Amino acid sequence: MVLTRLAARAHKSIVRWLPNEILTMVMSYLLQHELVVLCRTSRLFRNLATPMVYRSVTLSTRPQIQFLVRTMTQRSGPSLSNYVREFCITDEEFELTPALIKCIPTVLFKFTRLEALGLLRTDAIECTDMLRDAYFPNLSSFQYTLQHQTASLIPPFLNRHPTISDLGLIHGPDPIDQMDVISLPNLTTYSGPGTIACSFGSDTNQIMVACLFWYPDDLDVDGPLLHLNRISSSSLLGIMTMSVSDHPDRLKVLQRQAAHLPHLVVVQFWRLIGVCARISREDALKIATCLKQFTSLTVLELDNPEQHNGVNVDINHDRELILLWSRSCKSLSEISLNGRVWTLEHDRWRIS
Amino acid sequence: MVLLVTSDNEQFQTEKDIVERSVLIKNMLEDVGESDQPIPLPNVSSSVLKKVTQPSTGPTEIDVRGRYLSTASTTVESPSRPPILEQSQDETRKRTTDISEWDQKFITVDQEMLFEIILAANYLDIKSLLCRRWLQDGSQHDQGARPPEEIRKLFNIVNDFTPEEEAQIKKENEWAEDR
Incomplete structure (x- = not known):
């Protein structure tokens, strides 16, 4: 439909002369609760806005889950479930009734066009059936909190979904046993325990970015890094390592990265918020020695700038460290430290 | 700065980064290169351009x-x-x-x-x-x-x-x- 002034004057209502494509474009900027109100204004708006409301379903309270289960089990449920592409239950703490715990996987089975699935409250949800039987042909992102009793179902579930390109796994304080081989030929981003990375088969060879968690009991620092290098060395660009508690061998992890993966472009090495003390001269020199081994490292992040609590605000001390490290690794152009991002511009390091 | 001329012949000196929000003008500037010539906008009146920019x-x-x-x-x-x-x-x-x-x-x-x-x-x-x-x-x-x-x-x-x-x-x- 072409927009003309004549068409506009023929209708009193602004929505009568706007083509559906433009209305849809405008709606794509609205928030979900705004779209929900639009759905109730007229049939036209309902038809355009409903697919957008259901496209991404994020649930973080018990009433939300109850209402969604109610909707999906009524007459319009099947057609609405076809719109769902992303589904996530967040890790907010809330109580779930036994009846709801049973209902959630049943609802999940209906989302056959799912592209992203995030189940971060699996302590409360019975996912055994879903992990054993469910198949989502278009699944590209899977984020899951591992449970000891269902961990063995994870490799078959993942192997059934070779479309996954983004995988995130975490687990509670109990260690997870060694898993069977995981084959994900399209995986580009992995975030999870280093021990599970060791289960990736040789065809999981497209990983570009890996965020590895070290738990207090994980003593094998070299294993996951060597394994990643073996299966994905040509694609791997960045590694981020996080210790779940203040791991005593934190610096050793960086040293091993330098030794095993010297071609990395990005290294994120976030220290824990609240325990990240000022980096001592001794540690700074050790980091500098590590940096010498990297051949093309451009970005080094030692903190998450967005979550930093503002300790260690001595800029001159930080500047000394930045200069020390940049002399050790000439390819560096960005360093995050103590909540600040330093960048190299015209041969000078500045805070950006 | 970029000079824009509206349908009612009003001229607007506008910051380049603002007018470049318009893909049409951005492409035009890229094609023409740096120039002092005004850009005519025959479909846009001055009152509307004020709102848009x-x-x-x-x-x-x-x-x-x-x-x-x-x-x-x-x-x-x-x-x-x-x-x-x-x-x-x-x-x-x-x-x-x-x-x-x-x-x-x-x-x-x-x-x-x-x-x-x-x-x-x-x-x-x-x-x-x-x-x-x-x-x-x-x-x-x-x-x-x-x-x-x-x-x-x-x-x-x-x-x-x-x-x-x-x-x-x-x-x-x-x-x-x-x-």
Whole structure:
């Protein structure tokens, strides 16, 4: 439909002369609760806005889950479930009734066009059936909190979904046993325990970015890094390592990265918020020695700038460290430290 | 700075990064290169260009939003206007035309302006939040989302639902309401 002034004057209502494509474009900027109100204004708006409301379903309270289960089990449920592409239950703490715990996987089975699935409250949800039987042909992102009793179902579930390109796994304080081989030929981003990375088969060879968690009991620092290098060395660009508690061998992890993966472009090495003390001269020199081994490292992040609590605000001390490290690794152009991002511009390091 | 000439022959000196929000002008500048020549915009009037090139936090937003809010509050506070849900469709239509002349005139004028703005955004290929503004101004309220009947009044939308259907949709989407 072409927009003309004549068409506009023929209708009193602004929505009568706007083509559906433009209305849809405008709606794509609205928030979900705004779209929900639009759905109730007229049939036209309902038809355009409903697919957008259901496209991404994020649930973080018990009433939300109850209402969604109610909707999906009524007459319009099947057609609405076809719109769902992303589904996530967040890790907010809330109580779930036994009846709801049973209902959630049943609802999940209906989302056959799912592209992203995030189940971060699996302590409360019975996912055994879903992990054993469910198949989502278009699944590209899977984020899951591992449970000891269902961990063995994870490799078959993942192997059934070779479309996954983004995988995130975490687990509670109990260690997870060694898993069977995981084959994900399209995986580009992995975030999870280093021990599970060791289960990736040789065809999981497209990983570009890996965020590895070290738990207090994980003593094998070299294993996951060597394994990643073996299966994905040509694609791997960045590694981020996080210790779940203040791991005593934190610096050793960086040293091993330098030794095993010297071609990395990005290294994120976030220290824990609240325990990240000022980096001592001794540690700074050790980091500098590590940096010498990297051949093309451009970005080094030692903190998450967005979550930093503002300790260690001595800029001159930080500047000394930045200069020390940049002399050790000439390819560096960005360093995050103590909540600040330093960048190299015209041969000078500045805070950006 | 870039010199723009509108359909009513007014000239505008505008920051380059602002005019480059328009894909049309951005491509034009890339093709022509650095030049002092004015860029003619035969489909855009000066009043519309002012609105289109205002930064999103500038007076236009406050202006447009402020005027919508004032219309809405007139609608809400007037006790002589019961909620549309309680009326038949014929009465609804009558009520819509019954809205005070000033309101009616205001809505008409503003919708024409909105049309011009959208037309200009379409012509200039600006995928900014400009379009969002009018719909959001309509759907957002200071204390959360506006009720649907207010949005219908603002944009002259005819309610083609039965009360039962509307209640059913509300129930269906309850999980997604802001809380």
